[in-house]
Amino acid sequence: MRFNPAIEKIVPYSPGTSIEHVMRRYGLESVVKLASNEMPLPPFPEVKAAIVAALDGLNRYPDGDAVDLREALATRYQRPVEEVAVGNGSCELLMLLGEALLERGDEVVFADPSFVVYGDVCRLREASAVAVPVLPDFGHDLAAMAAAVSPRTKMIIVCNPNNPTGNYLPASEIAAFVDAVPEDVLVVLDEAYNECVTAPDSQGTLRLQAGRPNVCILRTFSKVYGLAGLRIGYGLCPEPLKSALDKVRQPFNTSRLAQVAAVEALKHDERVLERRRSNADLRDYMTGELAATGRATVPTEANFMLVDINDLCPPQEQVCDALMQLGAIVRDGNKLGCPGWARVTIGTREEIDFFLERLASLGRPAAR
DSSP states (O other), X not given: XXXXXXXXXXXXXXXXXXXXXXXXXXXXXXXXXXXXOOOSSOOOHHHHHXXXXXXXXXXXXXOTXXXXXXXXXXXXXXXXXXXXXXXXXXXXXXXXHHHHHOOTTOEEEEEESSOTHHHHHHXXXXXXXXXXXXOTTSOOOHHHHHHTOOTTEEEEEXXXXXXXXXXXOOHHHHHHHHHTXXXXXXXXXXXXXXXXXXXXXXXXXXXXXXHXXXXXXXXXXXSTTOOGGGOOEEEEOOHHHHHHHHHHXXXXXXXXXXXXXXXXXXXXXXXXXXHHHHHHHHHHHHHHHHHHTTOOBOOOSSSEEEEEOTTOBSOHHHHHHHHHHTTEEEEEGGGTTOTTEEEEEOOOHHHHHHHHHHHHHSXXXXXX
16 A cells, blocks of 8 residues: 655644543543633534534535525625635635645745644645744744745745734734735635634734735634534635635535534624633733743733743643643643643633642742
């Protein structure tokens, strides 16, 4: 059996350890999972009701064109329905963009560190990943990214807020960046955490995308909407790109329940606003509590943050394992390109306090 040589260069995505597994492994009764940037709240009640009402239709294939959802998104964003793509999470749309655009020898520019899937998109198509180091404050170095564009550059990906750092780029800076990029290079704005953003210009990129033929915005229902388990995301993009994505996706790439849930979720902006405010309040609370103990964090507009673990015992490469043994599952920054940091999801107040207590129980090195 001969595999595609590109497969050898890909490490399977690690989804993180489950609560149930940690409970069994360490004999724990209480465990919180703050490693996967999930919303700690369930889907809206109206969404749950819509899902239940759709269960009897599961003997039929879903709408392969996701017409109702695409029409709802087109209405919301004032776009032609032909400019709305739907995928099995925004992650699938990233993969489809790679299939539709990239050939061997092409280049893709993105920040380092950023979402790990970007590198896999390149490797699968034998394209070159041009990873541009972030600035000392973990923000995108847009000037360096623009300078990294070459005649072989096919695509640039800007994750905003950036995962795993949480940094947010103002819309004006993104607009200036797009102006500096050749029009034949696709700029993908990966905005998976957009609904968490409290900055007043959080929707500014929508106007930018509407007026630029080389800009695509990706968003998802997996975060604030609480639909990570159903995997549904979407893209706003020029019609030719949407048509290309349709050619490379599988026939029924999103489920009936996911489509129904997303359509209903879009009707409840007041609930999104409540969750955005709650996430921001809890984010501030967690930052303040950590600061009170002298622990640094990276400013974030997402539902997660980087927490400095450099000074803890055991050594930093073992801290996240030690926390997991205590029941607090967080993401090891050493594995995300952020050595000395842990990426911690903003959970409920109770989950945050649970994490803070376990973190405080780990010692600091004795002074010499």
